[in-house]
Amino acid sequence: MDTYRLAMIGFGNVGQGFAQILAERGPQLARAYGLNLKIVAVCDLLKGSLCDPAGLDPAALLAAVQSSGRLDSIPAPHRGWDALGTIAKVDADALIELSYTDLKTGEPAITHLRAALERGLHIVTTNKGPIALCYPDLKAIADEHGVEIGAEGTVMSGTPSLRFGQELLAAAGITRIQGIVNGTTNYILTQMENGMDYTAALAGAQAKGYAEADPTGDVEGYDAAGKVVILANLLMGASLDMAAVDRTGITALTPQDIAAAQSAGARWKLIGRVESENGKIIASVRPTRLPLAHPLASVGGATNALTFTTDLLGDVTVVGPGAGRLETGYALICDLLAIHRKQRQ
């Protein structure tokens, strides 16, 4: 039985989902995979920071946050370290980086991830910012230190899409990847087909917690563009930046556009796409009218889907959740198990 000691930066929704999975299934995962996942540090800007080399009970962490919104009630030999202090001092095997997403600067996550890699820790994150903005750099540091990067949760949350592409499809020759990678806009478009106008559909998405108060990142296609960059750079060997993505959001779509598509037997979807054209990688995010028979047309609500076009298999599509607390928490489990498999080589 191997043990991975985990330091967590950020203990919001995803971090709590991860802790819940460990609380409910940790022993079962350990038996099945020979890997004991032990949280030894948690550092959260709002909830507090603590470190215990003997291990922190995930159920106790959850209970503390639920009752007080903070981690103060949990006994621990070290407290109050900030994120960089935690990374510098903790005795850990992997850093789980779950600070907030900034698709313009990638910070503070990039700084955290670099520091962890330099210390020889594996890094696992569901944060699109650093992976979309600086994956090639992070990968170089990781290779130099013989450690791994897990980023499964940055695209389609816990639906295994990056590892599906990397581990199971890459040898078939991936020439194009396209799909629905933003659940918020897909939900809004589904509601508009049911007769709502854009403003009402957006308000509904905000009420459900799908869209943020400032919805720009979703509705203007920045979130999808970040995911397209990640797909290009991790699965197609590109080194694109955000500016390389030809990006159009859904805000200009009118109820008339939606109705016209419906009466033509079609449906609007915000499609992220990356493809190899004459040896060059071309990337885009734009509203696309798909015939109803298209496999991506029937993907409704907050579900995500990606179609990989390959030389040997033609099209292979994966459909699954694109968000959710346990779902995204599972992405971290999937990455840690994959790193464990790889490290035993």
Place this chain on the structure above:
Amino acid sequence: MDTYRLAMIGFGNVGQGFAQILAERGPQLARAYGLNLKIVAVCDLLKGSLCDPAGLDPAALLAAVQSSGRLDSIPAPHRGWDALGTIAKVDADALIELSYTDLKTGEPAITHLRAALERGLHIVTTNKGPIALCYPDLKAIADEHGVEIGAEGTVMSGTPSLRFGQELLAAAGITRIQGIVNGTTNYILTQMENGMDYTAALAGAQAKGYAEADPTGDVEGYDAAGKVVILANLLMGASLDMAAVDRTGITALTPQDIAAAQSAGARWKLIGRVESENGKIIASVRPTRLPLAHPLASVGGATNALTFTTDLLGDVTVVGPGAGRLETGYALICDLLAIHRKQRQ
């Protein structure tokens, strides 16, 4: 660079697809994965049998079969060994078993696979017979000899479905797997929706090479039942036999049934299904009326699809080709790369 010496039993469609992939992409795969795949023996009942420890050129094998239907023109130090002779004498790392499929006895493949495992060879096959009928036995022999079994091509041809489930979804807790796993019946049902009756649709499938002269295996659901057993035993820890599958084919479906579904906004699909119910594994194959909005309803023609229901991710669906020469050949590549990854652990 590691080298895997491969002995092939059977050089029909799938074997030739595999050889074509090696001829076109062998060096590229070797560079990308550090694995040199070298065919050292081919034994085919009709085309002849030869063995060359120095390696057989896959392009030359294909050219010989194309020009003469046989392998006689290729120089080789050993010729004329039968299947068991080849397995007993060849100096190889893996056996690729591609003899014909018999879902009643599993032979001659079971005998070939046992003999190879006993000699310490990995086995890789796209043949449902032995995997559906005797996987637990074969796995025990493989474990005893420290070798691996690859069976990706037995379900959904080269679409990575078994490894997707085993390597990327299993930790999410698979509770049910259901889907369209027989392309022939799905093609017939799609044609019946377009207005054909069953007899005409079957004749069309036979003309296209999708259905065999005796279509019983497909239309009565035996092929799908074999795949359901494989999914249950490889992904859900069951040890079902064929008789445990509650099986109904599509032969009783009438044009009236099809029309009635259509006017109710639904569609008939032959659904293979395995699920865990109160700790017991229940398996079935039966025509099922799905609402059009169901993710499996839009999977038409010879395409296959599987939906995995999991504790942590809910439903995750994979859609891809269910047949084809290169597609099924890719399943062997996918398995050999996975075995190579595992062996380096």
